[in-house]
Amino acid sequence: xxxxxxxxxxxxxxxxxxxxxxxxxxxxxxxxxxxxxxxxxxxxxxxxxxxxxxxxxxxxxxxxxxxxxxxxxxxxxxxxxxxxxxxxxxxxxxxxxxxxxxxxxxxxxx
Numbered sequence: 356x357x358x359x360x361x362x363x364x365x366x367x368x369x370x371x372x373x374x375x376x377x378x379x380x381x382x383x384x385x386x387x388x389x390x391x392x393x394x395x396x397x398x399x400x401x402x403x404x405x406x407x408x409x410x411x412x413x414x415x416x417x418x419x420x421x422x423x424x425x426x427x428x429x430x431x432x433x434x435x436x437x438x439x440x441x442x443x444x445x446x447x448x449x450x451x452x453x454x455x456x457x458x459x460x461x462x463x464x465x
Contacts, residue, residue, distance in 0.1 A: 356412045358396070358440040359419055362405040369431030384409065387425060391418035405434070 365373070373380075381398035388395040393413030401408050413419055423435050441449070 356394075356414050357416070358442075359393075359411045359413070359416075359437050360408065360440050361411055361419075361423065361435065361437045362401070362408045363426075363432045363435040364406045366431055366433050369429075372431060380407065381409075384426070387422050388413075388419075391415065391422035393419050393422070405436075407432075410440070 380400070381395070384398060385395045388409075388411055391413065392415040393411045396410040396412050398409040399407065411419060419437070423437065426432050427435055
């Protein structure tokens with residue numbers, strides 16, 4: 356299954372809501388990810404450019420995107436970013452595949 360690293364920020368309204376009614380955000384996000392066909396592997400609150408980061412596993416990127424649309428449309432989060440992550444083994448397979456394809460490419464500087 357593909358893994359996605361998703362990060363974002365809490366909006367002012369989202370922070371106000373968490374102050375007024377403290378809640379476990381991992382527990383809140385888990386059913387949404389499950390409804391998308393994915394599995395929430397981890398959820399972290401972070402410091403720096405983003406306020407949270409989660410790792411999601413799933414084979415349906417459209418479902419993951421739909422879940423992010425739902426979260427984003429709530430007004431409680433913003434700046435959602437998603438990148439696909441690869442294990443070292445998956446990347447090794449990519450390298451081997453590239454090696455097999457290299458002879459079929461003619462670079463413009465040659």
